[in-house]
Amino acid sequence: MRDPFQIDPEQPTGISFSGGRSSAYMLWRILDANNGLPENTRVCFANTGKEAEATLRFVRECGVRWQVPITWIEYRDDPVGFTVVDFASASRQGEPFEALIRKCRYLPNPVARLCTGRLKIRVMYKFLRQGGWTEWDQHIGIRADEPRRVAKIRARGNSSDSAHETMCLPLADAGVTVREVGAFWKTQPFDLELLTVNGRTLEGNCDLCFLKPRAQRLALIQARPQAAQWWMRMESLDFSKKPGGTRFRIHGPSYADLARIAASQQELFARDACDDEAPIGCFCGD
Numbered sequence: 001m002r003d004p005f006q007i008d009p010e011q012p013t014g015i016s017f018s019g020g021r022s023s024a025y026m027l028w029r030i031l032d033a034n035n036g037l038p039e040n041t042r043v044c045f046a047n048t049g050k051e052a053e054a055t056l057r058f059v060r061e062c063g064v065r066w067q068v069p070i071t072w073i074e075y076r077d078d079p080v081g082f083t084v085v086d087f088a089s090a091s092r093q094g095e096p097f098e099a100l101i102r103k104c105r106y107l108p109n110p111v112a113r114l115c116t117g118r119l120k121i122r123v124m125y126k127f128l129r130q131g132g133w134t135e136w137d138q139h140i141g142i143r144a145d146e147p148r149r150v151a152k153i154r155a156r157g158n159s160s161d162s163a164h165e166t167m168c169l170p171l172a173d174a175g176v177t178v179r180e181v182g183a184f185w186k187t188q189p190f191d192l193e194l195l196t197v198n199g200r201t202l203e204g205n206c207d208l209c210f211l212k213p214r215a216q217r218l219a220l221i222q223a224r225p226q227a228a229q230w231w232m233r234m235e236s237l238d239f240s241k242k243p244g245g246t247r248f249r250i251h252g253p254s255y256a257d258l259a260r261i262a263a264s265q266q267e268l269f270a271r272d273a274c275d276d277e278a279p280i281g282c283f284c285g286d
């Protein structure tokens with residue numbers, strides 16, 4: 001049986017590195033299986049501007065320690081649609097995310113997750129297309145123990161954006177679960193320095209992503225109250241002119257409410273930080 005991490009050298013291949021432990025492990029397995037990064041293969045990290053600083057350091061460290069070029073890209077509201085940045089110049093105040101919200105004039109939400117598609121999938125797509133690719137394999141770090149995500153992506157076969165990309169899930173194909181990923185990182189001289197509970201990186205991806213369970217967002221606001229400010233400001237951009245403004249999650253508290261609750265009920269929610277809602281899986285990956 002073919003090693004799922006083995007890359008066809010004839011086939012252009014994109015590797016989507018989310019900045020999490022699973023996709024970093026996928027990258028390591030690909031490097032290991034191919035004796036380095038094959039020619040015709042590009043590794044991309046799409047920064048939304050709302051990633052934790054530890055994530056940015058982790059992406060940089062993977063590139064340096066494993067000697068693999070990782071292209072950092074960000075959404076831009078211009079005719080090109082993206083720009084290439086690096087660790088020093090990467091946005092840290094949510095600028096790409098805010099630019100997208102202002103362009104679309106609505107907030108992403110659990111039903112219309114335009115942020116994943118536009119800030120990550122499409123910028124990588126545009127970057128690879130600009131490099132002259134017309135058809136390629138796109139590797140993403142979805143694990144075997146994420147069956148809903150696996151099924152969704154397999155059913156589609158390509159990204160929501162394009163039939164030019166064939167989605168490949170080597171971690172899922174190899175039966176890799178969060179346990180194996182965690183065991184790998186325990187043996188490494190460096191790691192993603194973000195809070196992890198039962199293998200879930202609570203601060204991974206965008207810091208207060210609206211798909212994270214409410215109690216998890218509350219716990220994160222409790223730990224870092226200033227993190228709520230950007231999300232509150234986005235919810236105050238009232239594109240709809242409806243009373244009460246807009247929200248990332250219509251059925252639930254606003255980020256201003258969460259900040260208030262976090263300030264007043266610290267003991268109450270700290271106990272339940274992972275229990276109130278199941279996290280909603282998205283394409284952003286771990």
Ligand code: SF4
Nearest residue numbers: 115116205206209284
């Ligand atoms: S992590 Fe959440 S907020 Fe960030 S791009 Fe993904 S779905 Fe959107």
